[in-house]
Amino acid sequence: MHKLLEDKHGRKASYMRVSVTDRCNLQCTYCAGEGKEFIPHPDILRYEEILEFMGMAVDMGVEKVRFTGGEPFVRKGFADFMIAAAEQFPDVDLCVTTNATLIKDYVAPLAAAGIRRVNISLDTMNPERFEEVTKRDLFHEVRANIDRCLEAGMKVKVNAVAMRGVNDNELPAFVDFARNNPVDMRFIEFMPVGLETGWADKAVWKADDILAEAGKLASLKAVENGDKQHGPARMFEIEGGQGRIGLISPYTNHFCATCNRLRLTSDGNLRTCLFSDKVYRLRPVLRHPQLGLKQVEKIIRSASRHKPIGHDLLERMPAGQGVCRTRMASIGG
Template identity: 55%
Template sequence: MLTDNLGRTVSYLRLSVTDRCNLRCVYCVTKDFTFIPHPEILRYEEMLTLIDIAARLNISKLRLTGGEPFARKGFISFISRIMNSHPEMDLRITTNGTLVEPYVQELAKLGVKRLNISLDTLDEQKFSEITGRHKLDDVLGTIDACLKAGIKLKINAVAMKGMNDSELPDFINFARENPVDVRFIEFMPMGEDTRWSENSFWSAKDILGEARTHCNLIPVARTVENKGPARMYNIEGGKGRIGLISPVSSHFCGTCNRLRITSDGKLRTCLFSDRVYNLRGILRNPRLGPETILRVIRMANMDKPLGYNLLESKERSQGVCGTQMSAIGG
């Protein structure tokens, strides 16, 4: 087991397969962003080595993220290789949903049971304003295809006051009519050029209070299945659920069970910390091997920080870290 000096055990790895994305979401991509040079991006074979090591550390849940993972060539074949090598691992994918629909049946055949789809608005014009693209119909098509194929969905919406707060009733109705989890994630001040501000911040507490004026919400008890950072609520008379994730207003650092590896092979033990450990250099050094990576991961995890301390040390108008979200990986 991989346990840090605060007694937190890691069971969850988020692995970014690319920093490329076909959208330009305002909270993710800053104005001065640049893509990671291609030679610095991990090869799929290198990622498989890291997944093998994660399995040795009893990490049981793997989430593939981006950028947009389906934008990378060969991604479906990569999923197949993971499923064949580690059928015991709980594999999930986070995507913006715009490129997924043609692959839904193949994903189901491979055994992919869950997708997280980022969707901040149900309005076409707002979708264009947030993402820079007119792709809402593609996302909705993916959602419909996944539900028909039996793939469970979580819809993640970054909560932004003045942008999508007026759509809360629409999101509630969407969850009422469809068997999906609609989860609101508090807007985080990420990156040096963050667009976060006090005026744009919409707290989980305020979202919950307003949501209760539109429907009767029934809290979902914490279980093995429902042990993540989201506080979940059943909608009375509805097929789906509403969730709230509060990394800013009410942190969950004390129960953090995850590590992140970026698409260029940097291990991040905390989303809010810019301290990284270069696993790519070890992977590409013929004199070193998996045992070295194991030692580095164990050492890095022992010093895993409490993210809320980093958040509180920053001015609220500043980014809590210098790295933009698209480079970290969802």
């Protein structure tokens, strides 16, 4: 094994998020925002190139890879690609984040290939509000596909972006959903990422407020941090319930000191911090006949070494503005 990736703050990178497309079949404002133009297909990493990146990343200590978008399943052949990745990297923890609108026909083959975990984005339990947020009437499809994933034996995490004035009046429904289903219902604070997303401090439904309100609806017991699978989320069991409640607070209670993530965008840019617009262009290097993976590795090692503390960027953020200009759909979350 090669030398592990470690930055000057002592953090080791063991988790890579890989976006396979910036396209999505939904139009959630907080994610898409100003993004009306998509990356041209020739500028998107080929599946074969992603597998090359993964092999190199594994050699540098990456143990977990999460595929994201946009919406991964809008890209032709994505399910087959993920199955191939599972076969090539059987010891890597592979998972996917999806809006679950297109996953129906792929649940069984993915489960058979060993994909055991899936994150599903669902910001509301109300079908009408789902259409307001996403501009598509697909709530019932998503809800049915959550059940399909559970029936296939997958561990399902449901992620809701916590937004005041949008879904903050739905906490009883969210808690009931977690109580009655074996899922992790996780709330992610609305983040100041991208332009024209409607972000403002007053629009953030803060994690501590959610916890206080949820505690009035159910008896919650904190889960010890030994559960590596829940990452930066604070998890709480529901007494007498099947599922759990989770809180992810990148805005009010950052976890930068333990961040172990790197992000590869669909057009082959490396981002070392979600809150920074600084990128390292890897695709041209990878495709250069005299450079290739060896030079890509050098760039990744140097970039990782200088990975910033995202909270420092947040503190310098101009009042009322996003901390970075790039839309979430292009970063991959």
